[in-house]
Amino acid sequence: MRIGVVHGPNLNLLGTREPGVYGGATLDDVNAGVATLAAELGVEVEFFHSNHEGGLVDHVQEAAGRVRGFVVNAGAYTHTSIALRDALAGVARPFVEVHLSNVFARERFRHRSYLAARAVGIVSGFGAESYRLGLRALVEHLRNEQES
Numbered sequence: 001m002r003i004g005v006v007h008g009p010n011l012n013l014l015g016t017r018e019p020g021v022y023g024g025a026t027l028d029d030v031n032a033g034v035a036t037l038a039a040e041l042g043v044e045v046e047f048f049h050s051n052h053e054g055g056l057v058d059h060v061q062e063a064a065g066r067v068r069g070f071v072v073n074a075g076a077y078t079h080t081s082i083a084l085r086d087a088l089a090g091v092a093r094p095f096v097e098v099h100l101s102n103v104f105a106r107e108r109f110r111h112r113s114y115l116a117a118r119a120v121g122i123v124s125g126f127g128a129e130s131y132r133l134g135l136r137a138l139v140e141h142l143r144n145e146q147e148s
Helices: 027-041 053-063 075-079 082-091 129-147
Strands: 002-007 044-049 069-073 095-099 121-124
Touching (some): 002 027, 002 053, 002 129, 027 044, 027 129, 044 053, 053 082, 069 129, 095 129, 121 129
Parallel strands (some): 002 044, 095 121
């Protein structure tokens, strides 16, 4: 089983961008933690990052032929991108929305997610652990789906 991990805008700045909000882990640290857990779970992961909405949309459409689902941190596009929401819905792959910070404890504009209604679930507020919790939940969901 292969899972796509999708990182949206500004996540390449992790480790230096607002560490009080996002923690000290870099994007490479996040990916390494996810890869370690993936190996423990017996799944493969592929990582993708883009600061560009169209790049994220193109990647979701292209990767859908290789992956069973996605772990998605769309960053600010969570709150603005109908295009990314439509791409995720259009490829018909389950996904978990993740956020490093608790978006519901932050600015009001972060309380709305265009992705949430299509997601299997949301993990928010656990720093880099949010990705690992999201991966674990998605793999469990896909395995249960397979057994049904």
